[in-house]
Amino acid sequence: MPAPTRSSQLFAEAKRYIPGGVNSPVRAFRGVGGEPFFVERANGAHLWDADGRELIDYVLTWGPAILGHAPRVVLDAIAATAAKGVSFGIPNPYEVEMAKLICEWVPSIEKVRMVNSGTEATMSCIRLARGFTGRSKIVKFEGCYHGHVDSLLVKAGSGALTHGTPDSAGVPQELADLTITLPYNDADAVRAVFAREGKEIAAVIVESVPANAGLYLPRPGYIELLRELCTQHDTVFIFDEVMTGFRLARGGYQQICGVKPDLTALGKVIGGGLPVGAFGGRREIMDQLSPDGPVYQAGTLSGNPLAMAAGLAQLRELDRVNGWAKLEELGAAFEDGTRSALKRAGKDYVFQRIGSMFCLYFMSGEVWNLADAYRSDKAAFGRYFHACLDAGVYFAPSQFEAGFLSLAHTPDDLAKTAEVVTRALAA
Ligand code: KE4
Helix, strand or coil: CCCCCHHHHHHHHHHHHCHHHCCCHHHHCCCCCCCCCCEEEEEECEEEECCCCEEEECCHHHCCCCCCECCHHHHHHHHHHHCCCCCCCCCCHHHHHHHHHHHHHCCCCCEEEEECCHHHHHHHHHHHHHHHHCCCEEEEECCCCCCCCHHHCCCCCHHHHHCCCCCCCCCCHHHHCCEEEECCCCHHHHHHHHHHHHHHEEEEEEECCCCCCCCCCCCCCHHHHHHHHHHHCCCEEEEECCCCECCCECCCHHHHHCCCCCEEEECHHHHCCCCCEEEEECHHHHCCECCCCCECCCCCCCCCHHHHHHHHHHHHHHHHCCHHHHHHHHHHHHHHHHHHHHHHHCCCCEEEEECCEEEEECCCCCCCCHHHHHCCCHHHHHHHHHHHHHCCEECCCCCCCCEECCCCCCHHHHHHHHHHHHHHHHC
């Protein structure tokens, strides 16, 4: 019996005090088997676990570490700001700077409010859309995950999918009945729902690029169709850019696809690793929020100077170095490495990528929606995940998650990863 590792000791202790031993389910490795490692420290594209093992990190705390971990500009901003106090509960100059930056970078956002997570951002969008339209029904799509919002934990993706609970317990049927869930990329299905009950639908919410069932892309014209149907029926079109915002482009995926949503949810990258979310959009909708309007929404730590300073430092650095062009180069190089590894291993698995986000499905064919993604061989993915981890490469511990690149990933990291992937695929 090998000596227990520090991580296994920590996990045993964690399970005594924390449900499942984790503060977020996907970290428990249930999607791949085994136990999670504990991270002691992180820097750049690398993690060091509690037993001193060094890993190349393609999870990047699920997206926020876009400059890599512990970037100097963010650490300096945190230190300088913390010295003056971390939260005041009264307006501070940083939140004005952050709001101005978001409104400048994301044209569809005329006004924005800061929150503390992606979940808070999407939850607030839903309530605001219902308050603005006076309607109750919402439309979401199978496999899309928008955080643990009651109304959106219906056929959800990410950890809910990994743990087989796409419809969470604890959500009253009366509430779930107000959520219409459709297959993604199915134009006829969404046209039919709007023909039947369009005037009762408060909002359509969609992940700009669905990346919580792996990663699949909108079919040409699909996002435009959602926009058109929402416009025709006075339905609020909500773009969940928590994962893609400030990652795929300065103005998010909406800058790439050219579709203007009515509301946008943001998170992850925006906080530089600190807890930050945001939601914003058309002025006439946002002005329905308290204290100006009747839709209540609030948060003790929303816009706190420490998180704002960290997020501003990260976003400004990303802009200063035109990080998005570099991330596309890195993504293309990573794709080349993966595709040549697949070729060497004689595997025709489906690799999908947009910018610095990617997913390798253990299946052949095409993946355009959840039903396609479900065909993946999850057991084979689990073996691959552990083979890579044992060789020092950490991918997301679930087939139903996307991987990420940062500006800190070097050509050496990518070369080593390609070797590890080749061996893991061949095993
Ligand atoms: P948070 O509440 O976890 O900050 O954001 C929720 C959320 C909303 N929208 C999208 C598109 C998201 O991807 C997320 C959260 N993403 C997952 C990873 N797929 C977070 C990881 C976790 O749950 O631990």
